Amino acid sequence: MIGQTERILELKRLRENQNEPGLNKIFAFTSGKGGTGKTFLSLNVAYSLAEQGKKVLFVDLDSNLSNANIMLNIVATKTIYDFYTEKKLLKDVITEVNPNLHFVFGDSGKLNYPDAHDGLIFKLHSQIISLQNAYDFIFFDTGSGAGKSIVNILLKAGSVVIVTSPEPTAVMDSYVMLKLLNAANFKGEKFVIVNKSIGEDDGRSTFNNLSIAADHFLKNSLTYLGNVQFDMVVSKSIIDQELVIKKHPESEVSKQIKGIGDSINEITHMANIHHTAIIQHH
Ligand SMILES: Nc1ncnc2c1ncn2[C@@H]1O[C@H](COP(=O)(O)OP(=O)(O)O)[C@@H](O)[C@H]1O
Numbered sequence: 153m154i155g156q157t158e159r160i161l162e163l164k165r166l167r168e169n170q171n172e173p174g175l176n177k178i179f180a181f182t183s184g185k186g187g188t189g190k191t192f193l194s195l196n197v198a199y200s201l202a203e204q205g206k207k208v209l210f211v212d213l214d215s216n217l218s219n220a221n222i223m224l225n226i227v228a229t230k231t232i233y234d235f236y237t238e239k240k241l242l243k244d245v246i247t248e249v250n251p252n253l254h255f256v257f258g259d260s261g262k263l264n265y266p267d268a269h270d271g272l273i274f275k276l277h278s279q280i281i282s283l284q285n286a287y288d289f290i291f292f293d294t295g296s297g298a299g300k301s302i303v304n305i306l307l308k309a310g311s312v313v314i315v316t317s318p319e320p321t322a323v324m325d326s327y328v329m330l331k332l333l334n335a336a337n338f339k340g341e342k343f344v345i346v347n348k349s350i351g352e353d354d355g356r357s358t359f360n361n362l363s364i365a366a367d368h369f370l371k372n373s374l375t376y377l378g379n380v381q382f383d384m385v386v387s388k389s390i391i392d393q394e395l396v397i398k399k400h401p402e403s404e405v406s407k408q409i410k411g412i413g414d415s416i417n418e419i420t421h422m423a424n425i426h427h428t429a430i431i432q433h434h
């Protein structure tokens with residue numbers, strides 16, 4: 153859970169970020185470095201929010217190396233590839249895994265997989281915006297790396313969620329992503345999750361290291377969403393192709409993930425109340 157002061161600051165910034173309707177619903181998970189837990193966390197947090205009655209659209213944007221369907225043990229019959237190759241509209245490649253949790257699955261290993269060039273990202277964005285009324289949250293799971301197409305996708309989200317591990321290499325790569333977002337004039341919110349931590353203190357000190365550097369060198373303000381500890385239950389659940397939060401809801405990891413979902417929910421809810429109040433006031 154985040155503190156009251158952090159929440160108020162969050163609210164203030166989100167209020168200033170009401171430039172495009174729907175943008176505040178979009179959370180893009182990123183990291184720079186591979187294997188920090190973006191797919192695992194975005195899926196489990198999405199599931200947690202859906203379980204609380206929120207409608208969530210999960211878009212797997214890890215181009216040509218999609219994992220979300222594998223983690224869920226689902227054979228994706230409709231994928232974003234059909235949208236990219238102009239065979240289908242985005243709404244026609246949505247798979248309803250349960251009434252509250254919808255997916256746009258990615259594709260894997262296509263030799264002619266299109267590059268996510270600006271035109272494609274623009275098209276993706278405009279179709280997402282046209283669908284946004286049907287959802288409370290839209291999650292993007294992105295691939296690793298710090299290329300132009302990933303940054304361009306992140307620019308289409310109201311918030312980025314940086315998933316880092318406590319390792320200095322992962323923290324450094326997170327910093328690089330922040331630097332690239334700054335250079336690209338990203339105006340949204342920047343959240344951080346520390347995954348694979350040894351404990352709460354480890355999570356907090358990892359966040360502090362990143363946050364101090366971002367504040368000092370980039371004039372960026374980061375918001376901590378919490379930590380998820382390293383636990384064998386995670387790799388076991390991935391091997392079993394089950395979501396940990398579904399299979400082991402009482403595990404510490406699942407409680408931490410639920411806390412992160414609750415924070416995202418709370419921040420968005422408060423921002424929406426303020427947004428409505430501002431509209432009514434004008
Ligand atoms: N909290 C955790 N505890 C233990 N292992 C984890 C944890 N989070 C992720 N992992 C391991 O890291 C691997 C990579 O996770 P993944 O979500 O695929 O990363 P990314 O999408 O960032 O590349 C997983 O297959 C899992 O084995």
Ligand SMILES: [Mg+2]
Nearest residue numbers: 190191214219
């Ligand atoms: Mg991934």
